Amino acid sequence: MTSLRAERVTLGYGRTAVVHDVTLDLTEGGVGLIGESGSGKTTLARAFLGLLTPMSGNIWYGTQDLKKVDMRKFRGDVQPVFQAEALDPRMRVGSSVAEALPRADRHRVPDLLEQVGLTPDLATRRPHQLSGGQRQRVVIARALAVRPRLLILDEPTSALDVTVQAKILDLLAGLDTERLLITHNLAIVARLCRTSHVLFAGRVVESGGTADLLARPAHPYTLALREAVPKLGGEPPAARGRAEARPAGTGCPFRLRCPLAVPECERAPALREVAGRRVACHRAEDVLNA
Structure with a gap:
């Protein structure tokens, strides 16, 4: 398992702190970060990816401070799955998926596309020629290309219709890969994450086993x-x-x-x-x- 841990981490932009004194482990079985927009979920994910340096506290990768690790190896172990807009509009789909692969492994691109439910002929297209759901699956295929040990997923099914969403969830659930999942969708957290952390205004307000936390907050x-x-057939939420x-x-x-x-x-x-x-x-x- 890939061990990533935040220890009393405060994060911000400029001098403004937006995540406050957070401690959590990315434990085995999948971890969910739950909260409304602006709660600090994506900012915390950026810190776990080494894209944002803490104002205070530390991010640990195994026994090393993340600031001191070999980032080439780290990028092979930990991969982000951002939303579909992350694709470069100038690059063809096949080139985007193959970007992180050695030349000798680029024959894997058709298999990677099929793994996420896309036909290999889409490799010649550019992102604007795909639907939102197809673009999201390309992002997932690109992350899987380097066979990572941990995926950090930021709303990975937000652009997908219900049937495609189910296929992507089946795919993610079947991967031999740990995951940190950022989402508003409680059903997806329940499906993919053993442990969850609820964030409000940049602070963890509740942490625990996902099933117990959602069944009895x-x-x-x-x-x-x-x-x-x-709820189907019920009254609108109050x-x-x-x-x-x-x-x-x-x-x-x-x-x-x-x-x-x-x-x-x-x-x-x-x-x-x-x-x-x-x-x-x-x-x-x-x-x-x-």
Whole structure:
């Protein structure tokens, strides 16, 4: 297994911190990062890829600080799967997939395209000649070309229709590759990740086994995310608290939205062990018992 670990990492752009004091391991069985847009998921993924240097804290690759590792070897072990817009519009599909391959291995391009459900004749086309779903599968094929040990996937099925999405999930689930999955889709996290971390305003607010965390949340934000998922034949999801409120600048960042907020929430909660997971909430036991 490829070991990547964040230890008390704070990340930002310029002098503005957007991820705060995060500690987590990319453990075996797949790890999910869950949260709304702006929660810091992609910023954290960029740090794990060595594309962003922490303002404080460390990213560890095995026993080495990521800043000191051989990046050529690292790029072979850890590959990103970004969204379809990451393809160079000037390059043909086959050239994009083959870019990381030695010349002697470029005969693998047709097999890689077929592995993600594309026909080899698409290798001669450019990205603008493909559908969004086809482009996303090319991105996945390109990442698989170097046989990585860990995939970091940023919304890998966001551009796919339901039937193609199912095929890609089957593909990812069947790969002998660890994965860090960034997504808004709780069903995909449940399918591909053994462990999940919920981020709000750049902070981890709940971490634990994915099945338990989604079945019985201990943080009001995790509960709100779960209840926002429409149910077939059911009533539309009801907003809880002030869904439009910005994160609080002091105390618990979720308190201005939280329907369970009390005066104690003006003091920032620390991550603590509750019912087999880690939760940053003063009222975690009340959420579990609700």
